[in-house]
Amino acid sequence: MYEPIRTKSVHTMAAAPEVPHRSREEELDIRLAGQLTALLTVTDELHALVTRGDGGPVDGAAPDGAALATAAEHIAEQVARLSGGHYPLRAEPSDGGSPSRAESLHQRAHTLAGNALAVATSRGDATAMALAAERMEAHAAPLRDLATA
DSSP states (O other): OOOOOOSOOHHHHHTOTTSOOOOHHHHHHHHHHHHHHHHHHHHHHHHHHHSOTTSSOOTTOOSOHHHHHHHHHHHHHHHHHHTTTOOOOOOOOOOOOOGGGHHHHHHHHHHHHHHHHHHHHHHTOHHHHHHHHHHHHHHHHHHHHHHHO
Protein backbone atom coordinates (compact mmCIF):
# COMPACT_ATOMS: atom_id res chain seq x y z
CA MET A 1 0.00 0.00 0.00
CA TYR A 2 2.78 2.48 0.87
CA GLU A 3 5.86 2.78 -1.27
CA PRO A 4 9.16 3.09 0.61
CA ILE A 5 11.15 6.33 0.29
CA ARG A 6 13.90 5.80 -2.24
CA THR A 7 15.78 9.10 -1.92
CA LYS A 8 18.26 10.10 0.76
CA SER A 9 17.01 12.23 3.58
CA VAL A 10 17.91 15.89 3.57
CA HIS A 11 19.20 15.48 7.10
CA THR A 12 21.74 12.83 6.17
CA MET A 13 23.01 15.03 3.34
CA ALA A 14 23.64 17.91 5.74
CA ALA A 15 25.83 15.68 7.86
CA ALA A 16 27.88 14.49 4.89
CA PRO A 17 31.65 14.73 5.44
CA GLU A 18 32.18 16.46 2.06
CA VAL A 19 30.51 19.62 3.34
CA PRO A 20 33.01 21.82 5.17
CA HIS A 21 31.93 22.90 8.64
CA ARG A 22 33.43 25.60 10.82
CA SER A 23 33.66 25.52 14.56
CA ARG A 24 31.90 28.08 16.73
CA GLU A 25 35.22 29.78 17.43
CA GLU A 26 35.98 30.07 13.71
CA GLU A 27 32.55 31.57 13.10
CA LEU A 28 33.09 34.08 15.91
CA ASP A 29 36.52 34.95 14.49
CA ILE A 30 34.92 35.67 11.11
CA ARG A 31 32.16 37.79 12.67
CA LEU A 32 34.60 39.73 14.86
CA ALA A 33 36.95 40.38 11.93
CA GLY A 34 33.98 41.63 9.90
CA GLN A 35 32.80 44.00 12.63
CA LEU A 36 36.32 45.34 13.12
CA THR A 37 36.82 45.78 9.37
CA ALA A 38 33.61 47.82 9.19
CA LEU A 39 34.82 49.87 12.18
CA LEU A 40 38.14 50.39 10.40
CA THR A 41 36.33 51.76 7.34
CA VAL A 42 34.35 54.24 9.43
CA THR A 43 37.50 55.21 11.34
CA ASP A 44 39.26 55.92 8.04
CA GLU A 45 36.29 58.05 6.93
CA LEU A 46 36.45 60.03 10.20
CA HIS A 47 40.19 60.45 9.75
CA ALA A 48 39.62 61.85 6.26
CA LEU A 49 36.97 64.22 7.64
CA VAL A 50 39.18 65.46 10.47
CA THR A 51 42.39 65.89 8.49
CA ARG A 52 41.09 67.07 5.13
CA GLY A 53 42.54 70.13 3.48
CA ASP A 54 45.51 71.54 5.35
CA GLY A 55 45.94 68.52 7.62
CA GLY A 56 44.56 70.25 10.69
CA PRO A 57 41.42 69.30 12.58
CA VAL A 58 38.12 70.56 11.27
CA ASP A 59 36.09 72.72 13.66
CA GLY A 60 33.53 70.66 15.55
CA ALA A 61 35.32 67.34 15.14
CA ALA A 62 36.58 66.19 18.53
CA PRO A 63 39.25 63.55 17.85
CA ASP A 64 42.50 64.52 16.20
CA GLY A 65 43.90 62.87 13.11
CA ALA A 66 46.83 61.22 14.90
CA ALA A 67 44.52 59.48 17.40
CA LEU A 68 42.29 58.20 14.61
CA ALA A 69 45.29 57.00 12.57
CA THR A 70 46.64 55.14 15.61
CA ALA A 71 43.23 53.61 16.31
CA ALA A 72 42.95 52.49 12.68
CA GLU A 73 46.33 50.76 12.90
CA HIS A 74 45.32 48.96 16.11
CA ILE A 75 42.07 47.83 14.51
CA ALA A 76 43.92 46.62 11.39
CA GLU A 77 46.32 44.63 13.58
CA GLN A 78 43.41 42.89 15.31
CA VAL A 79 41.76 42.07 11.98
CA ALA A 80 45.07 40.62 10.74
CA ARG A 81 45.39 38.52 13.91
CA LEU A 82 41.87 37.14 13.45
CA SER A 83 42.37 36.58 9.71
CA GLY A 84 45.51 34.50 9.91
CA GLY A 85 47.93 37.38 9.35
CA HIS A 86 46.13 38.93 6.36
CA TYR A 87 45.77 42.67 6.80
CA PRO A 88 42.42 44.05 5.62
CA LEU A 89 42.15 45.88 2.35
CA ARG A 90 41.56 49.53 3.08
CA ALA A 91 39.53 51.60 0.70
CA GLU A 92 40.51 55.13 -0.07
CA PRO A 93 38.22 57.32 2.08
CA SER A 94 35.94 59.79 0.40
CA ASP A 95 36.78 63.48 0.40
CA GLY A 96 35.33 63.67 3.91
CA GLY A 97 32.20 65.61 3.11
CA SER A 98 30.81 68.23 5.42
CA PRO A 99 31.70 68.44 9.11
CA SER A 100 28.02 67.83 9.91
CA ARG A 101 28.62 64.24 8.80
CA ALA A 102 30.83 63.67 11.84
CA GLU A 103 27.88 62.92 14.12
CA SER A 104 26.53 60.13 11.92
CA LEU A 105 30.02 58.65 11.48
CA HIS A 106 30.63 58.68 15.25
CA GLN A 107 27.23 57.06 15.81
CA ARG A 108 28.01 54.35 13.26
CA ALA A 109 31.47 53.76 14.74
CA HIS A 110 29.99 53.54 18.24
CA THR A 111 27.44 50.96 17.07
CA LEU A 112 30.08 48.90 15.25
CA ALA A 113 32.39 48.99 18.27
CA GLY A 114 29.48 47.80 20.44
CA ASN A 115 28.81 44.92 18.04
CA ALA A 116 32.51 44.02 18.06
CA LEU A 117 32.50 44.14 21.87
CA ALA A 118 29.56 41.73 22.01
CA VAL A 119 31.25 39.25 19.66
CA ALA A 120 34.62 39.59 21.42
CA THR A 121 32.93 38.94 24.76
CA SER A 122 31.21 35.88 23.38
CA ARG A 123 34.53 34.69 21.99
CA GLY A 124 36.43 35.49 25.20
CA ASP A 125 39.02 37.64 23.40
CA ALA A 126 40.34 40.09 25.99
CA THR A 127 42.47 42.07 23.50
CA ALA A 128 39.58 42.66 21.11
CA MET A 129 37.26 43.42 24.03
CA ALA A 130 39.63 46.13 25.29
CA LEU A 131 40.00 47.62 21.81
CA ALA A 132 36.25 47.63 21.17
CA ALA A 133 35.50 49.19 24.58
CA GLU A 134 38.16 51.85 23.96
CA ARG A 135 36.65 52.69 20.56
CA MET A 136 33.14 52.83 22.03
CA GLU A 137 34.32 55.35 24.62
CA ALA A 138 36.28 57.32 22.02
CA HIS A 139 33.18 57.69 19.84
CA ALA A 140 30.76 58.29 22.72
CA ALA A 141 32.59 61.44 23.86
CA PRO A 142 32.16 63.33 20.55
CA LEU A 143 28.50 62.27 20.46
CA ARG A 144 27.98 63.78 23.92
CA ASP A 145 29.81 66.93 22.84
CA LEU A 146 27.76 67.24 19.65
CA ALA A 147 24.52 66.66 21.59
CA THR A 148 25.27 69.47 24.05
CA ALA A 149 26.40 71.92 21.34
